[in-house]
Amino acid sequence: MRRSTGETPFSLAYGTEAIIPSHITVLSIGIEVGSIEQNSEQMRLNLDLLEGKREKAIVRVASYQQRLKSYFDKRVKIR
Template identity: 40%
Template sequence: MWLKELPSILWAYKTTTKTPIGETPFRLAYGSEAIISVEIRLTSYGVENHDESRNDEAMRLQLNLVDEVRAIAEQRLAWYKDLMAKHYNSKFRNRDFQVRDLVLRR
């Protein structure tokens, strides 16, 4: 049962923007956004103005920029990790103990 749903679940995971990096795993891997099958049936600017002759050139341009997209995603991830560390450390209280201090053990 779940085996039939696995490709759809993986596709949804790969094409959903991740909060820390602001990009989809699909774009980081292939350098371009994926068009969801539902979007193909609907009229949209990208589908309506698709030109096959310019598509190859646009794909090469996006592949040239994929390293820049990955670098920006890496910077966002570092910023997000720093933000999470600051949030975690704000709840931490430093306490100094001396020998013979009474401490509650759980």
């Protein structure tokens, strides 16, 4: 996860978190196995919500950049 956006680059591009193959074969509580139709519907929903996630990331990046600017501006020595 990127500190400036609060999201991973993969989730900003595809709207969902990446799952490594070992997590698919070894089921865990965090992964729910469903039908192909349920998976397709969930992916469509994630893509619908993706624009909002990207907008939040843009706001976080702007806030992060402002904090960095103020941090460095405090240490500027005028000559």
